[in-house]
Amino acid sequence: MTGETPAIATSGLSKRYRGGQLAVDGLDLRVPQGSVFGFLGPNGSGKTTTIRMLLGLISPSAGGSELFGEPVDAGHVGTLTRVGALIEGPAHYPYLSGRANLARYDAADRTADPRTRAARIEHALEQVGLSNAAEKKAKAYSLGMKQRLGLACALLQPRDLLILDEPTNGLDPQGMREIRGLITSLASQGTTIFLSSHLLDEIEQVCTDVAIMSRGRLVSEGTVAGLREGLKARLVVTTPDPAEAATVLKEQGGQDVRAEGRRVDCDAHEDLAPDAVCAALVGAGVRVLSFGVERPSLEDAFVALTGEGFDVAE
Numbered sequence: 145m146t147g148e149t150p151a152i153a154t155s156g157l158s159k160r161y162r163g164g165q166l167a168v169d170g171l172d173l174r175v176p177q178g179s180v181f182g183f184l185g186p187n188g189s190g191k192t193t194t195i196r197m198l199l200g201l202i203s204p205s206a207g208g209s210e211l212f213g214e215p216v217d218a219g220h221v222g223t224l225t226r227v228g229a230l231i232e233g234p235a236h237y238p239y240l241s242g243r244a245n246l247a248r249y250d251a252a253d254r255t256a257d258p259r260t261r262a263a264r265i266e267h268a269l270e271q272v273g274l275s276n277a278a279e280k281k282a283k284a285y286s287l288g289m290k291q292r293l294g295l296a297c298a299l300l301q302p303r304d305l306l307i308l309d310e311p312t313n314g315l316d317p318q319g320m321r322e323i324r325g326l327i328t329s330l331a332s333q334g335t336t337i338f339l340s341s342h343l344l345d346e347i348e349q350v351c352t353d354v355a356i357m358s359r360g361r362l363v364s365e366g367t368v369a370g371l372r373e374g375l376k377a378r379l380v381v382t383t384p385d386p387a388e389a390a391t392v393l394k395e396q397g398g399q400d401v402r403a404e405g406r407r408v409d410c411d412a413h414e415d416l417a418p419d420a421v422c423a424a425l426v427g428a429g430v431r432v433l434s435f436g437v438e439r440p441s442l443e444d445a446f447v448a449l450t451g452e453g454f455d456v457a458e
């Protein structure tokens with residue numbers, strides 16, 4: 145959908161906190177409408193700070209952002225009515241039930257129609273899987289249930305864009321699957337989703353596009369498939385004869401041949417026909433236990449781009 149106004153566009157977006165720390169540094173981001181956009185980066189890389197600026201909760205030190213072509217100013221509502229958000233550690237009224245919390249939020253929203261409130265609350269509870277716990281007080285909710293309640297808040301009205309900061313934080317694997325399913329289903333109805341996460345496989349499973357942050361800077365932006373394709377696949381042989389296998393791979397023109405234990409691999413470039421390599425290995429008497437081409441994962445892409453491991457500290 146080139147040419148269409150992006151759901152989110154930032155230009156030179158930067159934030160320096162008091163104390164001099166540059167948390168976000170010159171971010172140029174373009175989130176196409178209709179995408180499920182993963183905002184990926186280790187803890188402390190500036191994701192939450194960026195999201196707070198996108199929602200006008202804090203003002204940037206430099207640069208700016210637009211939502212659907214309208215500038216975001218701190219304190220100015222603008223297009224924010226089209227945007228639902230779940231930000232880190234959603235705050236709830238602890239002594240009210242989940243349902244009563246939603247009623248409070250909805251009543252505080254000038255754009256919400258009170259006549260449809262009950263039905264919209266019911267639907268939001270159902271969407272996030274909280275219908276059975278709707279009468280429980282929020283203080284008795286687990287972290288995952290609080291997260292779901294936060295998500296239900298964002299879903300009280302139909303939204304064109306959902307900005308979700310670590311939406312599966314605190315959920316067990318089943319809960320994570322349900323939220324991913326919900327994200328996919330909302331996206332299929334046309335909602336643009338901007339999703340921050342430090343979980344690589346989460347991004348890989350649900351996102352069409354991804355931006356990778358490292359230390360406040362954008363190190364890569366593109367489609368998930370494109371990012372993986374940017375890395376070379378590896379041709380991998382498992383064998384009890386690694387030295388011989390390495391020799392054959394080199395003879396066949398394999399580059400960057402590496403051997404570790406029973407695994408020998410090399411870059412799977414275009415001129416290296418896997419069937420010919422396999423035949424050459426067998427012809428040279430190498431005992432081949434397994435043979436294949438491994439596609440790089442998003443984690444490989446991240447490590448290659450940032451030169452650092454992916455810190456998945458919760």
Ligand SMILES: Nc1ncnc2c1ncn2[C@@H]1O[C@H](COP(=O)(O)OP(=O)(O)OP(=O)(O)O)[C@@H](O)[C@H]1O
Nearest residue numbers: 161162165167185186187188189190191192193194
């Ligand atoms: N209010 C603040 N005052 C000063 N520094 C801050 C503030 N909020 C965040 N920071 C710092 O800015 C940097 C970016 O933090 P931010 O929370 O945006 O990262 P993040 O990628 O969202 O990480 P996490 O997933 O842990 O929230 C960090 O080094 C953090 O310590």
